[in-house]
Amino acid sequence: MRPILCHAQRHGLVERGFPAGHCLFHLGPWTCSVQTESVVGALREAFGIDPLWSASFLGLTCFVTIFGGLRRISAVMERVVPIMALLYILGGLAILVQHLPQVPATLELIVRSAFTPMAGVGGFAGATVKDAMRYGIARGLYSNDAGTGYGIIAHATARTDHPVRQASWGWGEVFLDTIVVCSVMALSLLLTNSYIDYPGVDSARLTTVAFRISFGDWGAWFMAIAITVFAWTTIIGMYYSCEKSVNYAFGDTRCNRRATKVYMIYYMIPCVVLYNAKADALWAMTDILSAIYVMITILFIVTQRKEIFRLFNDFWFRFLPAQERGENPPVVAYGTVPVKGARK
Template sequence: MEQLTEFIYAIDDFMWGSWMTILILVTGILLSVRFHFRYQRSVAFNFRNTFAKIRSKGEGEGTISGFKAACTALANTVGTGNISGVATAIVSGGPGALIWMWISAFFGMSTKACEIIIGQRYREHYKESMNEYVCDRSFVLKNAFGWKRGAVVLAGFCFLFGPWTCSVQTEAVTSSISEAFGIPSIVTVILIGVTCLVTIWGGLPRISSVMSKAVPVMAVLYIIMGLGVLVIHVQEIPAVISLIVKSAFSPTAAVGGFAGATVRDAIQYGVARGIYSNDAGTGYGMIAHASAVTDHPVRQSLWGWGEVCLDTFIICAVTAFTIIITGAYYTSDATSGALTTIAFTNAYGPVGGKMTAIAIAVFAWTTIIGMYYTCEKSVNYAFGDTEANRKIRPFYMIYYMIPCVVLYNIEADILWAFTDILSALYVLITIFIIAARHKEIFRLFDDFWKRYLPAKERGENPPYVTFDCRENVKSTNE
C-alpha cells in the first residue's frame, strides 16, 4: 500500500508539474487575447444575459433553461473544492496558492467559455431514450473528428473511473461532520448515499430542479458566514492580504502545523485546486451546458463567467481568508474539510463548526449529484439513444455511488492526488479539443458579436443558431 501511495503521488507530481501549469495558463491567456477579454471585461453585459434572466427559460432549442444548466454545472464547481480543496491547497502550497487560483480563474473564464460553445455545437438530441440534448468529450470526438472508436474508449474510461473522484467529497463530509458533531462516519456516508441516489434517480429534470434551489441558497449562506468572519477580524485583513500576495511569489516559511512551501508549490496547488474547483479546462462545462435552451452557443457561454467568479473569486477566497485570519492555518495540523471546520469554530465557537460541517455536507451532496450527471453522459454515448441506454442507467446509478460510500476513510491527500490525476487527463483532452476546433469556436464567437447580437439590437429577428449533430444539420441557417 505504501508503494502504491508513493506511485500515485509521483504521477500526481508529474501530471501537475510546471509543464501542466504553463499549458493551462498559456491556453487561457491566448484565448482571452483572441476574445479581446470579453468574458473578463463585459461584466454588465454578462450579468444582464445570465443572472438577470434566471427566471427565463430562454429562446431556442434545448432541454432546460440556461440558469438550470448553469446550476447543474455549479453543482460540480461550488462544492468541497471550495472548502476542503482550498484548505489542502493552503496546507500544501501556502497562502499564496489563492493568488494562483485567482490568476488561473481569470484566464480560465475564456477556457470555460470555449467548453460551453463546444458542448452546444456538437451536442445531440436523444429523443427516444431520454428526450434530452446531450454532449461530452466522447460526443465531440465523434461529431467533430469522426473518431468513433476513440470516443467509445474515452466514454468507457470516464464512466468507469469518473465516480471514483467523488470519494474526496464524502471524505470531506465525514471528516467535518465528525469534527463538528461527533457523528460516526458510517452514518454520514449512508445518509449521503441514500439521498443522492434518490435524487439522481429522477434524471435531469429532478437534478436540475434540486440544483437550481440548493446551490444558490447554500452559496449565499456560506458567503455570509465568511463575510462575518472578515467583519470580526477587519483590522487583520491588510496583514492577511500582504501574506497571501507575498507567499504567491516567494517561499513561505514553516509556521505552526505548516511545513512551509516553495513558489512552485503555491503555483502547482493553486492551479490544480483552482481547476478542480471551477472546472475551467476540465471539459465539464461542455457537458452541463449542452442541454441548455439558448438562441446562440456564445450567449450560453456567458454563464461560464458567472460560475468562475462565484466559485473562485468569491467562495474560495472566503475559505482561504477564514483559514488564515482565524489562526487555524498557524495552529492546526489538520487538512481538508476538518481545517475549514476548525477555522469557523475559532471564529464563531462550536456553532461555527457545526454550520461549516453542514455547508460542506450540502456542497459535497450537490457535487456528487452534479458529477453523476457528467458521468452519465459517457454512459449515454456508449449505449446510444436506445432502449439499452434507458435500461442500463439504474444499474449505473448504483455503481456510481459505490466509491462514495466505500472510500470515504482513505487519507485525504491520497484521494486528492488520485482526483488530480484524473482531472489532469481531462484537462489534456479538453485543451486538445479546443486547440483542434479553435477555428469553429472563433467563428461562432465572431458570429455572435458581429452579426447575431447587432441584428437583435436593431430589433431584427435573426434565426436561432442551435445545433443537433444527430440530425447532422444545423436547425437554423447561418
C-alpha cells in the first residue's frame, strides 16, 4: 500500500497503479518547454526583454513555488488565474466589438477554411484540410487535456462523495478553455489581420502583436503579462501531477522525499534550457507525447470500462436518488461500487 496516493484513490477516478506509470512516462517537463517558449517570445515582443532573462526568471519563480508544495500552488493559482483569465477574455471580446461588422464573415472564413485548402497567405500557407484537422485536434488536446489523462490526477485529489460527481465538472474546463478562450483569441488574430501582416511572427508573439494592433503598447504589455501568468501556472500545475507519480512510485518513505527533491530540479531543466528552441520543434515533440498519452488513457478506459460504467450507473440511479430522498448514502470510491442495487 502506498499511503501518499490513498486520498486520490479513495475519492477519484484513479485506478491503482495507473497514475504512476502514466505520468512518469509522459515526461511532463518536456512538454512544458512550449510554455517557456511562449513566455520568452511574448515578453520579447512586448518589452524587448532578452529571452535568457525571461527564462531564468520563469524557472526561478516556478521552482520557488513548487518547492512550497501543494498548498502554495493552490493558493497562487486560485488567486491569479481567474483574474487574468477574465481580463484575457474581456480583451479578446473588446477586439471583437471593435470589428463587430466583420465577425460574421470571419466565422464563415473559419468554417470554410476547415474544409478547403488555404491559399498561399499567412503563417498557415498552403494548408490542406488534413493539416487543419491535424493541428486543430493536436492544439485542442493540449489546451484542455481532454483524453490525455492529466485530468484524472488533478480531479483525483478532490474531496467528494462520489467519483462521478467530481468527473461531471470536467466538461466545464474543456468548454471554457477551448470553445470560449481559444475561439475568442482565434477571432482576434483573424480580425486584426495579424496572421497575414506579420508572416514571420508565430506562437505567443502573434497574439501579442494582435493586442498591440488593437490597443497599442498597453495591449501588448497586458498580453505578455497574461501569457506569462498562464504559462507559469501551467508549469507548476503540471508539476503537481508529475510529483504524484513520484510519490506513488516510492510510497511514504525517505526515498520518496529525496526523489521528490531531485525531481523538482529535473522538472525545471527543460523549462529553462529549451527556452530558445524553435516553436515548431517544441510543438512536434509535444504532439508526439500527447498522442502517447491518449493511447495510454484509451488503454486505461478500455481495461477499466466495467468499473467506470458501474460508477456511472451507481451515481445516477442509486446514489443521487438516495440523496434526493433525504437519505445519507456512504461515500463511494473507485473499486468499491456496491453492485447490488446499482442499475446495469
